[in-house]
Amino acid sequence: MGEPNPSRTPAATARAEDAARIDIVGLTKRFVTPKGETFTAIRDVTLTVEPGQFCAIVGPTGCGKSTTLAQVSGLEPPSSGSVQVGGHIVDGVTNGVSYMFQADSLFPWKTVLGNVMIGPVLLGTPKREATALAMDWLRRVGLAGFEDRYPHQLSGGMRKRVAMAAALINRPRILLMDEPFGALDVQTKAIMQTELLQLWEELRPSVLFITHDLDEAVALSDRVVIMTSSPGTVKDIFDIDLPRPRGDVQEIRHEKRFLEIQGQIWDSLKDEVTRAYQQTAGAAA
Incomplete structure (x- = not known):
């Protein structure tokens, strides 16, 4: 038998779950x-x-x-x-967090594919792998075949699908x-x-x-x-x-x-x- 996969042990699973916990305590914000x-x-x-x-x-x-x-x-x-x-106390932009805004947050000069793959690219994923990953996510959100379109060429609902794919492609916690x-x-x-x-x-x-x-x-x-x-x-x-x-x-x-x-x-x-x-x-x- 092979060695156990440390990423699948109960302790590793517990650590992964704890990383997705949000604790807000006595939060006040003044402007x-x-x-x-x-x-x-x-x-x-x-x-x-x-x-x-x-x-x-x-x-x-x-x-x-x-x-x-x-x-x-x-x-x-x-x-x-x-x-x-x-x-861990949040004192800057939090790793492993994706943010989907009310307004379109797509780059108008990038294609649908370019918008979705930007997350993996910024994390250091090789371009070929990032492209394949983005293509898979566009398929998941029903936009296969629209890879070369620009945001202004899409309906509001389609732009939201692009934004959702871009938010989820890095599998945020x-x-x-x-x-x-x-x-x-x-x-x-x-x-x-x-x-x-x-x-x-x-x-x-x-x-x-x-x-x-x-x-x-x-x-x-x-x-x-x-x-x-x-x-x-x-x-x-x-x-x-x-x-x-x-x-x-x-x-x-x-x-x-x-x-x-x-x-x-x-x-x-x-x-x-x-x-x-x-x-x-x-x-x-």
Whole structure:
């Protein structure tokens, strides 16, 4: 018999899982406004995302959802509190993390293939191998045959597929998604959600998913976090007990249990949405 593969031992598996754990403790972020005033975007946010967990964050506009994501990615430093990924304090751009933004983040001068393969190339993968890997991921997201197109030659849904392939090609341990499907039409959005679930089931990164769409949050997630109106902090956390794999999200939304969970979360969320609306309406008056 050959030597055991150290990468498959229980200890190695445990280490790989721990590397995908996100611990947010007492996270606060303040900004200085153009008028020189201090604005607190989020305050004392505490949240844990377990390895391989799909966690959605919902809350009213301006509650600091995107700010929280920026702290986890290392793109912005916290004012106080901490973020740990894999047990290590985040003090810069975090390795093994992919970020999918709401707006298209594709390079307009690169082809579809060039956009998807840029991640492996930057990590030192030989060009031929990176090309083959990118071709495989384009096949997975249904874009085989579109390798030589440019982003402006694609529909919005197709550009999102390119972005999703680019985010997943390096098999990240953590995937951060900031309203990635918010600008899509209802039909395309449902297709993209189903495709995301299928790819996530295969790779199982830990996911922090920002959305304003409560149905989307429930259909995709293991856990839904409700944030308060500004300054944002965690109000409630709901565990989603819908069975996996979940299949077509359009069908999930008609299930009795889905409607029960959605209703419970909305009871918590609606007060924050109302409060945020009153704050902005008062400011505009």
